[in-house]
Amino acid sequence: MAITRKKITVVGAGFTGATTALMLAQKELGDVVLLDIPQLENPTKGKALDMLEASPVQGFDSHIVGTSSYEDAKDSDIVIITAGVARKPGMSRDDLVNTNAGIVKSVCESVKTHAPNSTVIILSNPVDAMTYVAYHSLGFPKNRVIGQSGVLDTARYCTFIAQELNVSVEDVRGFVLGGHGDDMVPLVRYSSVGGIPIDTLIPKDRIEAIVQRTRVGGGEIVNLLGNGSAYYAPAASLVQMTEAILKDKKRILPVIALLEGEYGYQDLFMGVPVILGGDGIEKVFELELTPEEKAALDKSAESVRSVTSVVTL
Ligand SMILES: NC(=O)c1ccc[n+]([C@@H]2O[C@H](COP(=O)([O-])OP(=O)(O)OC[C@H]3O[C@@H](n4cnc5c(N)ncnc54)[C@H](O)[C@@H]3O)[C@@H](O)[C@H]2O)c1
Ligand SMILES: O=C(O)C[C@H](O)C(=O)O
Numbered sequence: 614m615a616i617t618r619k620k621i622t623v624v625g626a627g628f629t630g631a632t633t634a635l636m637l638a639q640k641e642l643g644d645v646v647l648l649d650i651p652q653l654e655n656p657t658k659g660k661a662l663d664m665l666e667a668s669p670v671q672g673f674d675s676h677i678v679g680t681s682s683y684e685d686a687k688d689s690d691i692v693i694i695t696a697g698v699a700r701k702p703g704m705s706r707d708d709l710v711n712t713n714a715g716i717v718k719s720v721c722e723s724v725k726t727h728a729p730n731s732t733v734i735i736l737s738n739p740v741d742a743m744t745y746v747a748y749h750s751l752g753f754p755k756n757r758v759i760g761q762s763g764v765l766d767t768a769r770y771c772t773f774i775a776q777e778l779n780v781s782v783e784d785v786r787g788f789v790l791g792g793h794g795d796d797m798v799p800l801v802r803y804s805s806v807g808g809i810p811i812d813t814l815i816p817k818d819r820i821e822a823i824v825q826r827t828r829v830g831g832g833e834i835v836n837l838l839g840n841g842s843a844y845y846a847p848a849a850s851l852v853q854m855t856e857a858i859l860k861d862k863k864r865i866l867p868v869i870a871l872l873e874g875e876y877g878y879q880d881l882f883m884g885v886p887v888i889l890g891g892d893g894i895e896k897v898f899e900l901e902l903t904p905e906e907k908a909a910l911d912k913s914a915e916s917v918r919s920v921t922s923v924v925t926l
Contacts, residue, residue, distance in 0.1 A: 619643030622686040625696035626657040632848035638675035645677045654681040689728040697737035699842040706738040707920045721750035732757045742921040744882040755871040756893040762793030763867025763884040764850035769830040773823045791913030861891030
């Protein structure tokens with residue numbers, strides 16, 4: 614019996630989209646369709662072909678095609694949306710809201726037509742608001758519309774903790790909740806190294822510095838790059854989410870989910886820990902928060918609400 618491979622479409626073949634496509638293929642998570650606008654069809658085909666030609670060297674058998682046609686995305690299992698503009702130094706993610714809302718809306722119209730059973734992961738910024746836009750444009754059930762922020766923010770947080778203690782990143786566990794903005798909420802109380810709570814190992818002022826560096830981690834990269842934003846760690850985060858879904862791994866990861874009463878928020882897309890598996894978001898975990906943690910999450914939720922409110926659907 615022929616084995617049907619999974620099909621993953623990455624919309625937007627820029628820095629994050631192209632990097633994601635390559636990482637997905639390297640892990641053989643499925644065949645990859647890399648899609649960008651018609652004006653960039655040849656460069657998109659060129660990037661895909663270049664990646665494919667790496668496959669004999671690296672020994673992966675995923676196919677990769679570049680295209681500007683949604684026909685090629687037909688019946689995708691997963692669609693990852695990276696289409697849109699990135700910020701430059703001096704800008705906030707929220708400055709992108711109007712431009713990217715239009716792009717995400719038009720992409721979702723095509724996804725709805727050509728891949729109606731897909732699970733959709735949104736990366737375009739401001740990503741909490743763009744996930745809200747995608748949900749309403751797609752009309753898919755809430756478990757199949759997922760935003761990426763918490764995996765990346767947590768990865769940055771864990772990187773800084775590992776650096777601080779000079780220990781393996783593999784032994785660091787942590788969580789970042791809330792919106793993908795400068796008031797996101799790294800949860801120190803739920804962070805540990807090899808099972809040891811970090812607040813017993815790292816002085817308070819150093820933890821505060823790590824929390825603050827995490828909050829502005831995207832901006833740190835934007836300032837260093839000078840013309841664009843991070844893409845290696847964002848791509849790795851998208852791949853981890855895709856793998857959790859396609860392999861039904863039931864990972865517990867922080868992702869942007871529709872909240873309908875959880876944590877006291879209604880009709881809000883924001884980062885929370887979930888079970889991510891074959892059905893997409895299979896469960897949202899409601900953690901016990903201290904009054905200080907809840908106040909910080911409320912502040913982050915307010916920022917998300919404020920940028921989401923300017924979007925016209
Ligand atoms: N959520 C996160 O954690 C996170 C992380 C990194 C980047 N981002 C966001 O992801 C987006 C992409 O970042 P990037 O660095 O890849 O930018 P980029 O400029 O390198 O690539 C964006 C691509 O989208 C394409 N595009 C624009 N309109 C399109 C459309 N209608 N259909 C298909 N493709 C279209 C562009 O042609 C371009 O190739 C930005 O909004 C950025 O802020 C979010
Ligand atoms: O910071 C950005 O604008 C891109 C992304 O959201 C990130 O956190 O790297």
